[in-house]
Amino acid sequence: MQRKTVALSMMRNRQQGIVVGIAGGAGSISRLSALGIHTGSHIVKKSTLIGAGPVIAAVGNTEIAIGHGMASKVMVEVVE
Numbered sequence: 001m002q003r004k005t006v007a008l009s010m011m012r013n014r015q016q017g018i019v020v021g022i023a024g025g026a027g028s029i030s031r032l033s034a035l036g037i038h039t040g041s042h043i044v045k046k047s048t049l050i051g052a053g054p055v056i057a058a059v060g061n062t063e064i065a066i067g068h069g070m071a072s073k074v075m076v077e078v079v080e
Helices: 026-034
Strands: 003-007 016-022 042-048 055-059 062-066 074-079
Touching: 016 026
Parallel strands: none
Antiparallel strands: 003 074, 016 042, 016 074, 042 055, 055 062
C-alpha cells in the first residue's frame, strides 16, 4: 500500500485518510478545529461538486460542508 498526501479538495469521493496538517493561518485552523478537523483526525470525503463547490466530509460521526478553498488547506494522508 502506498501512502500519499493530498488536499481534502483533491480526494476522490468516499476516499478516506488521516489529517496530517492544515496550511492556513490561525483563523482557518480555529474554524476547522471547531468543525472537528485537526491533525490526527480521521476524515472521509463524501462528495463535492465539480469546480469550486462545497466539499462534504465526515469527521467522526459528523458530516460537515466546507468551502472548496478551505478544503484545499486540509492536507490528508490517504492509502492508495
